[in-house]
Amino acid sequence: MLELLQTLGKTTRSAFAKLGRGTFFLLHTLTGISEVLPRPNLLVKQVYSVGVLSFLIITISGLFVGMVLGLQGFNILSDFGAEESLGVMVAASLVRELGPVVSALLFAGRAGSALTAEIGLMKATEQLSGMEMMAVDPINRIISPRFLAGFLAMPLLAALFSAIGIMGGHLVGVGMLGVDDGAFWAQMQASIDFHEDIVNGVIKSVVFGFVVSWIALFEGYDAIPTSEGVSRATTRTVVNSAFSVLALDFILTALMFGDI
Amino acid sequence: MQHSKTQDTLVGFFVASGIAALFYMALQVSNLGSYTSDDSYTVIAHFQNSGGLKVKSPVSIAGVRIGRVSSIRLDRDSHESVVEMRIESKYNNIPMDSGASIYTAGLLGEQYISIDPGSSEEYLHDKSQLDITSSAIVLEEMIGKFMLNKAEGK
Numbered sequence: 001m002l003e004l005l006q007t008l009g010k011t012t013r014s015a016f017a018k019l020g021r022g023t024f025f026l027l028h029t030l031t032g033i034s035e036v037l038p039r040p041n042l043l044v045k046q047v048y049s050v051g052v053l054s055f056l057i058i059t060i061s062g063l064f065v066g067m068v069l070g071l072q073g074f075n076i077l078s079d080f081g082a083e084e085s086l087g088v089m090v091a092a093s094l095v096r097e098l099g100p101v102v103s104a105l106l107f108a109g110r111a112g113s114a115l116t117a118e119i120g121l122m123k124a125t126e127q128l129s130g131m132e133m134m135a136v137d138p139i140n141r142i143i144s145p146r147f148l149a150g151f152l153a154m155p156l157l158a159a160l161f162s163a164i165g166i167m168g169g170h171l172v173g174v175g176m177l178g179v180d181d182g183a184f185w186a187q188m189q190a191s192i193d194f195h196e197d198i199v200n201g202v203i204k205s206v207v208f209g210f211v212v213s214w215i216a217l218f219e220g221y222d223a224i225p226t227s228e229g230v231s232r233a234t235t236r237t238v239v240n241s242a243f244s245v246l247a248l249d250f251i252l253t254a255l256m257f258g259d260i
Numbered sequence: 261m262q263h264s265k266t267q268d269t270l271v272g273f274f275v276a277s278g279i280a281a282l283f284y285m286a287l288q289v290s291n292l293g294s295y296t297s298d299d300s301y302t303v304i305a306h307f308q309n310s311g312g313l314k315v316k317s318p319v320s321i322a323g324v325r326i327g328r329v330s331s332i333r334l335d336r337d338s339h340e341s342v343v344e345m346r347i348e349s350k351y352n353n354i355p356m357d358s359g360a361s362i363y364t365a366g367l368l369g370e371q372y373i374s375i376d377p378g379s380s381e382e383y384l385h386d387k388s389q390l391d392i393t394s395s396a397i398v399l400e401e402m403i404g405k406f407m408l409n410k411a412e413g414k
Contacts, residue, residue, distance in 0.1 A: 048267050052274045091289050156278025163281035166289060185288070190318075194290040202282070 022218045025139070029217070032137070032144030042145040050111045050146070051153030055160075057110055058103055062161035065098055066090060066168025073169075074177050083179050087188035090169030095192065095201045096257070099162030101249050104208035107154060108241035112216035115146055116237040119220025120230035128221075143221065147213045154209025155202050162201065200256045207248060212241045300327060300346040301386040305360045305373075310341035311396025312371045313362055319345045319373045326351045329373065345373060347384075356382040359392035371396060 036043055073089045119142070122128050128138040166188075173179040192198070216237045223233035310332055319327040327347035335342050347354070357378030364371050375390070384390075 044268060044271050047271045047274070051278075052270045055274055055277075095285065095289065153274075153278075156275060156281070159278055159281040159285065163284045163289075166285075188289055189291050192290045194286055198282075198285050198290050 018222070021222060022214070025143075025218050025221060026214055028139045029143050029147050029214075032140035033148055035137075035140045036145045036148055039145075042141075043149055046145045046149035047153055049114070050149045051156065054107060054110045054153070054157060057106055058157045058161050059164050061102065061106055062099075062164035063168040065102060065161075066094065066165030066170075067172045069093060069098075069165070070169035070172030070177070074173055074179070083173075083177075084183035085187055086169070086173045086179050087184035087186075088191045090173070091166050091188045091192050092197065094162045094165040094169075095197050097249070097253070099165065100158045100201050100204040100208055101245060103158040103161040104154065104205065104212055104245045105242055107150075107157060107209070108212045108216070108238055108245065111150065111153075112212050112237050112241050113234045115150070115213070115216040116220040116223070116234045117230060119143070119146075119217060120223035120225070120233050123221065123223060124225040124227070124230060126225075139221075143217050147217055150213030150216070151206070151209045154212070155205040158205035158208075159202065196256075200252075203256075204249065204252050207252065208245050211244050211248060215241050215244065299349040301349060301352075301384075302330065303345055303347055303384055303388055303390060305343050305345070305390040305393050306335065306338070306340045307343060307360075307362065307393050307395050308340055309395040309398065310343055311362055311398060312364075313341075313343065313373070313396065314370075317370060317372050319347060319375065321351070321354070321375045321377060326375075343373070352383060352385075354384045355380040356384060356388065357392065358384070358390060359394070360390045361394040362396035364397065 069090045070086065073086050074083060077083050077085055077089065122138075122142065128142070131138040131141060170184060174181050174184055219233040219237045219240070220230075223229045313329060313332060315329055315332060317329045318325045319329060327345050329343055330346045331344045333342050334340075354375065355378040357380040359376045359378065361374050361376065362371055363374050378392075
């Protein structure tokens with residue numbers, strides 16, 4: 001019994017300690033951004049590895065998600081004779097939810113895990129301590145550009161995902177199932193509001209980009225510098241990112257669209 | 261990872277396509293492309309029952325959308341629904357004695373206001389009121405009347 005209490009206390013204490021370290025890490029990273037801006041080359045490199053390399057998986061997944069939405073939506077809507085609303089259904093579900101959420105999950109799997117492994121290995125091979133020895137702040141030099149790149153790339157990836165998904169839905173709905181082209185777009189434009197739907201979707205993806213980049217970089221920086229530690233940190237990145245993205249999505253949706 | 265011009269180009273392509281996707285959604289997917297400009301004037305109409313009419317419901321003449329409903333509220337004295345609509349300024353030759361009716365698009369579709377042009381020489385301007393109105397058709401009421409007529413007919 002006493003042992004159980006002890007374990008509980010220890011877990012709580014270490015959870016809070018980690019939260020504290022994470023917050024300090026985030027503050028340090030954010031102040032480091034001012035050092036990144038005069039050196040855009042650092043940022044370009046990271047946007048390449050975080051954004052450009054995720055481009056393919058995001059666009060292809062977006063296309064297929066849109067096509068599935070078109071197919072499933074058509075089957076259900078045609079029961080009510082409302083196939084013309086397919087455009088609204090595809091666009092609303094992509095722009096509001098699936099675009100930001102699925103691309104954030106893919107981003108965590110594709111870019112987040114790579115970031116954690118990279119930082120964790122840098123720590124394990126003492127590159128970070130080496131930098132400190134040379135009086136270079138590793139957070140400003142290594143972490144901040146990566147954080148800013150993830151933060152910038154995420155909304156762009158989510159927008160690409162939604163746009164290509166809508167094209168995929170159009171391809172299936174109009175091209176293959178014979179929904180009227182004009183009704184598809186007109187109903188979509190009549191129901192999707194720029195501020196309410198698209199801007200809120202972008203805000204969601206900005207928040208997700210912030211959180212996923214933070215988790216990925218912090219897990220890497222905080223990893224136990226062994227091969228096992230790095231592998232565990234990578235797993236934690238994907239699991240924690242997915243969990244935070246889905247939980248935050250509910251909170252953001254409740255704030256934006258719900259009357260809670 | 262070497263830093264090269266190819267990398268710069270790819271990053272540029274990535275950012276450009278992301279921004280293009282945003283613009284695409286803003287113009288093609290959302291209502292921003294057909295957004296009512298500030299160039300509009302307000303017309304007021306009193307309805308006995310505005311049914312399922314909502315703010316932003318379309319206002320049309322002969323099936324062409326000329327504006328949107330901007331507010332719906334209750335008149336405290338007459339217990340009527342006061343509907344304000346914003347009509348685009350380019351449609352400034354709507355006769356004063358036009359009528360406004362609330363119709364439903366399709367059997368279960370959304371409700372909209374249709375304006376039937378009158379013959380007056382005077383035209384609607386900002387804050388003018390449409391006097392001839394006909395309320396929304398409430399399906400339950402209609403079915404009730406139909407049933408009543410059926411019962412009496414027997």
